Amino acid sequence: MKIGVVTFPGSLDDRDAQRAARLAGAEVTPLWHADSDLHAVDAVVLPGGFSYGDYLRCGAIARFAQVMPTIVDAAKGGLPVLGICNGFQVLCESHLLPGALTRNQNLHFVHRDQQLEIANAATAWTSDYEAGQVITIPVKNGEGCFVADAKTLDALEAEGRVVAYYQGGNPNGSLRDIAGITNERGNVVGLMPHPEHAVEDLTGPGTDGLGFFTSVLKALVAK
Amino acid sequence: MIDTVKNAESTSDEEQPYAELGLQDEEYARIKAILGRRPTQSELAMYSIMWSEHCSYKSSKVHLRQFGDIPKGDRMLVGMGENAGVVDVGEGLAVTFKVESHNHPSYVEPYQGAATGIGGIVRDILTMGARPVLVMDPLRFGDADHPDTKRVLPGIVAGIGGYGNCLGLPNVGGEVVFDPSYQGNPLVNALCLGVMPKDRIQLSAARGVGNIVVLLGAKTGRDGIGGVSVLASATFEEDGPANRPAVQVGDPFTEKLLIEACLEIFDAQLVEGIQDLGGAGLTCALTETSAAGKSGMVAHLDRVPLREATMDPTEILASESQERMLAIVTPDNLPKVLAIAEKWGVIATAIGEVVAGDRLQVLWHGEAVVDVVPGTLADDGPVYERPMSRPADLDALQSASLPPYPEATKELLLQMVASPNLCSRRWVVEQYDRIVLGNSVLAWPEDAGVVRLSEETGLGVALATDGNGRYTRLDPFAGAQLALAEAYRNVAATGAVPIAVTNCLNFGSPEDPEVMWQFAEATRGLAEACTALATPVTGGNVSFYNSTAGTPINPTPVVGVLGLFDDVSRRTPMGFQTEGEVLLLLGDTRDELGGSEWAWALHRHLGGTPPQVDLQREKVLGEVLVSGSRDGMLSSAHDLSDGGLAQALVESALARGVGARVVLPAGLSPFVQLFSESAGRVLVSVPRSEELRFTEMCSARGLPLTRIGVTDGTTLEVQDVLTVDLDELRTAHESTLPALFGPLAGATAAAPAAPALP
Structure with missing residues (x-):
C-alpha cells in the first residue's frame, strides 16, 4: 500500500508524515507540488507546515498548486486524503471540506500535548479507534481556530462528520471544540492536531497517533 | 552623485562623516593610509562595518585567544574563525553549532529583531554545509512587571516562534531570566545546531580565477543599514528605542526555500565556497570570501536584485536584508546551481567573478566604487588592549551580608516557585x-x-545553555565557570557525554574599564574551566555595549554545552517516573546563598560571593550520570541550580505528577538545605533494585551522596518542615507568566504527560 505525502514549498512536517506512514507499515511515495501525477498512490497526506509562508491566507496559495486538481478529483472519487494542520487548511481552501481555520483565539501560536475525543471512528483514517476513545497527540498552530456558520456546524454534528473534539481545554477557540472533520463519504479527513508526531514513545507523548495511519491501510486492504 | 574611486582620488580633502558611522579619528586616518587616498563613500561604509566591534572583535580579540589554547581533543574538525565550529560525532556525521546575540535589534523592534536573530544563526549553520535541526533561545529581560518588559517580551517570544516555527526547526530549550539590569537592554541570544555528512563541510574561501560569484536568496532592500556598525556597536541613550530602519525584516518562508536549495546544491557538490549574508550583508560576504581565498574579485552591484530601484551602491553594500547567501561556483556548474535555485523558487544571480590579483573591486555600472585589498577589511582591523579596572563597588558587594535566613515553610516554597525567575516557562515555550x-x-x-540524529542507530546530541549574571557580577571569573559547570551538568544529567562548548559573551561597553575587567576575568575563567573539563570552545560571539544610560548589564556569559549520545533511547528525563523509588542527592550542600535566587526574589539583595566551583567534582558527577544512564540505573536526574533543592524537587515532581517524601539529614538548617545553590549537585531517582549498584558506583568514584527520601503520592512532603499538594504547587508555579502577559489559549489544558520510558 502506497501513501503519498505532498511537499509544498514551506511544508515542514512532510518527513514526519512519511515516517508515520512508514511506521504504520505503508510504502511511502513523496509527491511534489509541481507534479500533477499522483504516481499511483493509494492514499494522500497533506502535511503540516507553512506552505507558501502562509501568505495571503493559510492554504490559499497551496490550493492552486499543480498537484491539487488531481488530488481534488481523486478525493471526489474516493481516494483517502488526510490533511493535517496546514493540510487541513488546504482542504478547506480547496472546498473538499467546509469551514475555515482562522487565527487562534488569543492570537498566539500554541503547541501542547492535547487530548482529543474521537467522535467518528468510521472514516478511512479513524477506523482503528473507537468512538468516544480519548487520545493524546500534539497540537501546534497559530491559525487553528475552526469556524463555520451555525447551519454548517449543525449539519456536521448531525451527520456525524466531526471526527474529533478537543478535550481538557480548547487550544485555539475552535467552535464547538471541533478538532477535525470529514466529508460525506468519510474518505477526506482534516485534523488540526498532529497524529504523525505521536507515533514513537521516544519522541512523542505516546503512540496514540499511529491509528490514523494504520486505519487507512486497513481500509485499503478491505477494498 | 556616486562617489567613485576616480572621484575620491581627485577630491582627497573632502570631509567625510566617519564619526557618524562609528569610526574613531585614528581608525579613519588608518584607512586613508591603507588606501593612499580618502575612501569612497562605499569604502568608508565597508570599513566602518568591518572594523566595527561587532565584526572585528577589536576589543575582545586579545582575550578570546585563550579559547584557542584549549586542547582541541580529537573531535574538532573546524574551530573558531569559520562561521561556526564543526565537531565529529561519529557514524560519518558532523555537527556544527553556535550561539549569537541579537540584543539591540530586539530592543528596538522586538518581533523582527528576535525573528532575524533566528534567521541569522540558522544561515551561519547552513553555510557550513549542515542541515539545521534545532534552535534554542537564551533570553534575559528586565523586571517581569516592568512596562518595558511588557513591551518587548511578547514580541520577542512571538518573533522567535514566528520565524523558527515557519522554518520547521524545533526549539528544544533555552532560558528566560528577569533582572532589572536588562531593563533597557534585553538579551536575545539564539543558538542553532546542524548536522551533515563529514565530507559535506563547506568553507567560505573564494578561489579559482574565473569562478562565478552568485548571490542567492532574497532581493536586497534598505532594511538593516547600519545594523552592526551603529546598532550593535554602541550603547542606547536614555531616549530609548529609535532607529527602527536599522533592524532587518525577516521572511522565514524565503529562508526555508534557501535552506532546501542550498542543501541540494551542497549534496550535488556544486559550490567551491559559500558565505551567508548576515550582519554587514554583502560587504562582509564579498570581503570574507575573497580575503579567505586570498583572491581577487570583481562584483557588479548593478546586477544585484533590488527591492527599491533607487538604492545607491553604498546602501546595497551595507544592507542587511535577510535570507541571502553568496556562493562561489565554477562556470561549468553555474547552470546546475541556477536550475536548483529555480526549482525552489530562489532568486540566483551571477554578480561577479574571482579574478587574478589580490584586490576586491566593486563596480557600479562599470565604474569602480570600491578598490581595496580585502584582507585590510577582514583581518587588518584595529586591535585594542582596552584599559581595565576592578569595579570600585566589588569589595562592598562581596562583603555585603545576606538578609537573615527565614524558617523553611510551605508559604516560602510557594512564593519561591511562583517568583519570576523560578516560575514555569510554559507561557513562553x-x-x-x-x-x-x-x-x-x-x-x-x-x-x-536532546535530539536524535540517526533513526537507525539512535545517535543523538544534547544541548544546554546557562549563564547567571548575578554570579558573574559578584565574581566574573567564578561566574563564567559556574555557567559552564551548570550547562555541563545539565547535559550530563540527561546521560550525554559533554564534548564541546559555544558561548555568547554579553557585556557592557568595552570602553568602560570596569566592564573590560569583567570581560577579561570571565574569559580567563571560562578558558580555564573548558580546559579542566576537556570541552573545547568551537566558536561563539561577543556582544558589547549592552547598557542603557551608562549602566552596564550584569556581565552575562551564556555558555552552551554540546553532549553526545550513542543511543538517545538511554536518555534520563528530569521528572520522577513512578512511586516508590529512592531519591538521592549527589554532591555536597554548603551554606551558599550569595547571589542566590532566594536573596534576590525575596529581598532584591545582590551580594556576597557565588557558590564555590569544583570542576573536578563536576567531571566525576558527569561520569556517574552518564554511566547511570547507560546502564539503566536512573529513572530521573535533575540538576540543582537556581532555587536549589527545593526547586529541583518541585520541578521533578510536577513533570509527571509524582510526589515525594523527603527527610533532610541533620546538620544545616532545612532552609539552607532547601534553598542553597551549591554547585555540583544533582537530584536523582533510582529504582530500589538499582540502589545498591548505583550507590556503590558513586562511592567507588568518590562522589558523596545523601539518601533524602522516596517518590510517593501526590504531595511534596519535607518531613517536619512542610507538606504541599502538587496541584497547589502547580497552580503557584504556572500562574505567574499568564498573569503578567495574558492567557495563551482560551482554556487551560490538562498537564501533558511526560514521555514514558521504554
Missing part, C-alpha cells in the same frame, strides 16, 4: 514548535534539549 522534524527526544522543561 508553548509558543514554540518543539517537535517538528520528529526527532526531539527531550525538550523544555528538561535540563537539556
Whole structure:
C-alpha cells in the first residue's frame, strides 16, 4: 500500500508524515507540488507546515498548486486524503471540506500535548479507534481556530462528520471544540492536531497517533 | 552623485562623516593610509562595518585567544574563525553549532529583531554545509512587571516562534531570566545546531580565477543599514528605542526555500565556497570570501536584485536584508546551481567573478566604487588592549551580608516557585514548535534539549545553555565557570557525554574599564574551566555595549554545552517516573546563598560571593550520570541550580505528577538545605533494585551522596518542615507568566504527560 505525502514549498512536517506512514507499515511515495501525477498512490497526506509562508491566507496559495486538481478529483472519487494542520487548511481552501481555520483565539501560536475525543471512528483514517476513545497527540498552530456558520456546524454534528473534539481545554477557540472533520463519504479527513508526531514513545507523548495511519491501510486492504 | 574611486582620488580633502558611522579619528586616518587616498563613500561604509566591534572583535580579540589554547581533543574538525565550529560525532556525521546575540535589534523592534536573530544563526549553520535541526533561545529581560518588559517580551517570544516555527526547526530549550539590569537592554541570544555528512563541510574561501560569484536568496532592500556598525556597536541613550530602519525584516518562508536549495546544491557538490549574508550583508560576504581565498574579485552591484530601484551602491553594500547567501561556483556548474535555485523558487544571480590579483573591486555600472585589498577589511582591523579596572563597588558587594535566613515553610516554597525567575516557562515555550522534524527526544522543561540524529542507530546530541549574571557580577571569573559547570551538568544529567562548548559573551561597553575587567576575568575563567573539563570552545560571539544610560548589564556569559549520545533511547528525563523509588542527592550542600535566587526574589539583595566551583567534582558527577544512564540505573536526574533543592524537587515532581517524601539529614538548617545553590549537585531517582549498584558506583568514584527520601503520592512532603499538594504547587508555579502577559489559549489544558520510558 502506497501513501503519498505532498511537499509544498514551506511544508515542514512532510518527513514526519512519511515516517508515520512508514511506521504504520505503508510504502511511502513523496509527491511534489509541481507534479500533477499522483504516481499511483493509494492514499494522500497533506502535511503540516507553512506552505507558501502562509501568505495571503493559510492554504490559499497551496490550493492552486499543480498537484491539487488531481488530488481534488481523486478525493471526489474516493481516494483517502488526510490533511493535517496546514493540510487541513488546504482542504478547506480547496472546498473538499467546509469551514475555515482562522487565527487562534488569543492570537498566539500554541503547541501542547492535547487530548482529543474521537467522535467518528468510521472514516478511512479513524477506523482503528473507537468512538468516544480519548487520545493524546500534539497540537501546534497559530491559525487553528475552526469556524463555520451555525447551519454548517449543525449539519456536521448531525451527520456525524466531526471526527474529533478537543478535550481538557480548547487550544485555539475552535467552535464547538471541533478538532477535525470529514466529508460525506468519510474518505477526506482534516485534523488540526498532529497524529504523525505521536507515533514513537521516544519522541512523542505516546503512540496514540499511529491509528490514523494504520486505519487507512486497513481500509485499503478491505477494498 | 556616486562617489567613485576616480572621484575620491581627485577630491582627497573632502570631509567625510566617519564619526557618524562609528569610526574613531585614528581608525579613519588608518584607512586613508591603507588606501593612499580618502575612501569612497562605499569604502568608508565597508570599513566602518568591518572594523566595527561587532565584526572585528577589536576589543575582545586579545582575550578570546585563550579559547584557542584549549586542547582541541580529537573531535574538532573546524574551530573558531569559520562561521561556526564543526565537531565529529561519529557514524560519518558532523555537527556544527553556535550561539549569537541579537540584543539591540530586539530592543528596538522586538518581533523582527528576535525573528532575524533566528534567521541569522540558522544561515551561519547552513553555510557550513549542515542541515539545521534545532534552535534554542537564551533570553534575559528586565523586571517581569516592568512596562518595558511588557513591551518587548511578547514580541520577542512571538518573533522567535514566528520565524523558527515557519522554518520547521524545533526549539528544544533555552532560558528566560528577569533582572532589572536588562531593563533597557534585553538579551536575545539564539543558538542553532546542524548536522551533515563529514565530507559535506563547506568553507567560505573564494578561489579559482574565473569562478562565478552568485548571490542567492532574497532581493536586497534598505532594511538593516547600519545594523552592526551603529546598532550593535554602541550603547542606547536614555531616549530609548529609535532607529527602527536599522533592524532587518525577516521572511522565514524565503529562508526555508534557501535552506532546501542550498542543501541540494551542497549534496550535488556544486559550490567551491559559500558565505551567508548576515550582519554587514554583502560587504562582509564579498570581503570574507575573497580575503579567505586570498583572491581577487570583481562584483557588479548593478546586477544585484533590488527591492527599491533607487538604492545607491553604498546602501546595497551595507544592507542587511535577510535570507541571502553568496556562493562561489565554477562556470561549468553555474547552470546546475541556477536550475536548483529555480526549482525552489530562489532568486540566483551571477554578480561577479574571482579574478587574478589580490584586490576586491566593486563596480557600479562599470565604474569602480570600491578598490581595496580585502584582507585590510577582514583581518587588518584595529586591535585594542582596552584599559581595565576592578569595579570600585566589588569589595562592598562581596562583603555585603545576606538578609537573615527565614524558617523553611510551605508559604516560602510557594512564593519561591511562583517568583519570576523560578516560575514555569510554559507561557513562553508553548509558543514554540518543539517537535517538528520528529526527532526531539527531550525538550523544555528538561535540563537539556536532546535530539536524535540517526533513526537507525539512535545517535543523538544534547544541548544546554546557562549563564547567571548575578554570579558573574559578584565574581566574573567564578561566574563564567559556574555557567559552564551548570550547562555541563545539565547535559550530563540527561546521560550525554559533554564534548564541546559555544558561548555568547554579553557585556557592557568595552570602553568602560570596569566592564573590560569583567570581560577579561570571565574569559580567563571560562578558558580555564573548558580546559579542566576537556570541552573545547568551537566558536561563539561577543556582544558589547549592552547598557542603557551608562549602566552596564550584569556581565552575562551564556555558555552552551554540546553532549553526545550513542543511543538517545538511554536518555534520563528530569521528572520522577513512578512511586516508590529512592531519591538521592549527589554532591555536597554548603551554606551558599550569595547571589542566590532566594536573596534576590525575596529581598532584591545582590551580594556576597557565588557558590564555590569544583570542576573536578563536576567531571566525576558527569561520569556517574552518564554511566547511570547507560546502564539503566536512573529513572530521573535533575540538576540543582537556581532555587536549589527545593526547586529541583518541585520541578521533578510536577513533570509527571509524582510526589515525594523527603527527610533532610541533620546538620544545616532545612532552609539552607532547601534553598542553597551549591554547585555540583544533582537530584536523582533510582529504582530500589538499582540502589545498591548505583550507590556503590558513586562511592567507588568518590562522589558523596545523601539518601533524602522516596517518590510517593501526590504531595511534596519535607518531613517536619512542610507538606504541599502538587496541584497547589502547580497552580503557584504556572500562574505567574499568564498573569503578567495574558492567557495563551482560551482554556487551560490538562498537564501533558511526560514521555514514558521504554
